[in-house]
Each structure stands twice: as C-alpha cells, then as structure tokens.
Amino acid sequence: MRIALFQPDIPQNAGTLIRTGACLDVPVDIVEPCGFILDDTRLRRSLMDYGELAAVSRHVNWSAFAASRRGRIVLVETDHGVPYTDFAFHPDDTLLLGRESAGTPPEVAAACHAAVHIPMHPGARSLNVAIAAAMVLGEALRQTRAWTHAPAG
Template sequence: MVPEAPHLALYEPDIPQNTGALMRLAACLGVPLHVIEPCGFVLDDRRLRRAGMDYLDGLDLRRHASWTRFAAEPPGRIVLLTTRAAMPYLDFAFAPGDVLLLGRESAGVPEAVHAAADARVAIPLRPGMRSLNVALAAAMVLGEALRQTRHAAPERP
C-alpha cells in the first residue's frame, strides 16, 4: 500500500507563474495542492495556465477562501517552509499526509500563521543569501518528504 502523499499549500500566493509551476509539480507527482486565498492575481489568469500547461487537468486542486477556513480542518500536520526556522529540512522527519506550507513570495506568512504551524523547516543557504524562489524551495522539500514517506506517483497506464 502506498502511503498518503504529502500536500502542498500556498498561502495567498502573489506570482501566477510560481503558482502555475507548483500546480504542474503537484499534478506530475500526484500531490494535492491547496491554494489559500486571497491570491494576488486572478486564479484563472492566462499566465498561470501557461505555466501549468496541460498538466492542470490532472491536478488535485483545493481552494480555501481564507487561512481561517484552511486552518479549521487542515488535512495533516502543517510544516511551514520559512527562512526563520532553526530546523534544516533534511533533519526533519516527514510523515505521510504532511502539509508543506509556503508563504507569499513578497511577504511570507504573518506571525499568527507562523505560530499555528506544527513544525517549521528551512533550507540552509550560504551566508548573505536571503531565500530561494518559492517553487524551487517547494520542489526541494517536497522531494525529501516524498523520499522519506516512500510515496511515489501512480504508475503510468
């Protein structure tokens, strides 16, 4: 039996191209994607479609009207990716069904969301470097979560 996939969750994303890339990533790997609104763009924006291409039809997309609605019934343990975390993501023990939460590209997440996370992990960066692109960061951490939980995308027919 294949363990439950990790989930990706985007907190109020504001760059449609990043959201499209994450939609494509989630579709290709069989990972549910949660978009916590409001977004900084129209969710059906043509740039988002362009970034997601024809992969979006296979996406398990779950939209939430607000953080409050999402946090009322999260699908699993919330693991926030943040530059403020002390725990490197490679030292963290991921579990099936974990929700990898990514903040806004422009501002991260507010303190209340940061505090509500069950865990916080960071990608260690060289001194003087602030952060990675949100889609790159998600791909790195999601890859490790998939490896640890031994989740694999379904076989091709």
C-alpha cells in the same frame, strides 16, 4: 502529503507548483486571497496542460484552510525551523509556503506544527518559492516512500 500556498503573489509560481503537484500526484491547496486572478494567462502558461491532472483545493482564507486540514502543517521558511533534511516528515503532512512578497504572518506561523528551512549560503535571502517547495517535497516524499509512480527496479 500536500502542498499549500498561502496567499500566493506570483501566478507563474502558483502554476509551476500546481504542475508539480499534478506530476507527483500531490494535492495543492491555495489559501486566498491571491495576488492575481486564478485564471491569469501567466498561471495557465506555467501550468500548461497539467491543470486537469491537478487536485487543487481553494480556501477563502487561513481559517477555512486550517479547519480543513488533517495531519501536521509544516511551514517552509527561509531562515527558521530545522534544516529540512533533518526533519522527519509524515505521509499526511501539508507543506505550507508563504507569500513571495511577505512570507506568512506571525499568527499563521504560530499555528503551524513545525517549521523547516533550506540551508543557504550566508547573505542569500531566499530561493524561488517553487524551487524551495520542490526541494522540500522531494525529501518529504523520499522519506515517506510516497512516490506513487516510481519506476520499477
């Protein structure tokens, strides 16, 4: 299981997701270009001291990222695809999150193997990308029993 951020705009969200990956032992891919410099103080503040625990891979563009992937790329969308709780995740899936400002372009969405969404109240536009990723990642790890350090009992 992996998390991938497509051209992230907000350093605090990227830092939060890198920290999430570090805590849950899930690698994070960053598809550039980003809307910020990766050593941004806002990213470091949200990442805190988890940077050394995180497995982060940077990709210069979508083509480089797509060429590096094994397994399915599952796009996490605001309103397309199946509800994430109805989707059967695989252990080698990569959860792709789009740009906060613009999502993913049609050619990127078309290249994904599947799309899932989080059902929301009518009229709500979207959740914060880090919250959405954590929700879907939690379900994917639960389904695949991929919690690496689950407590005994």
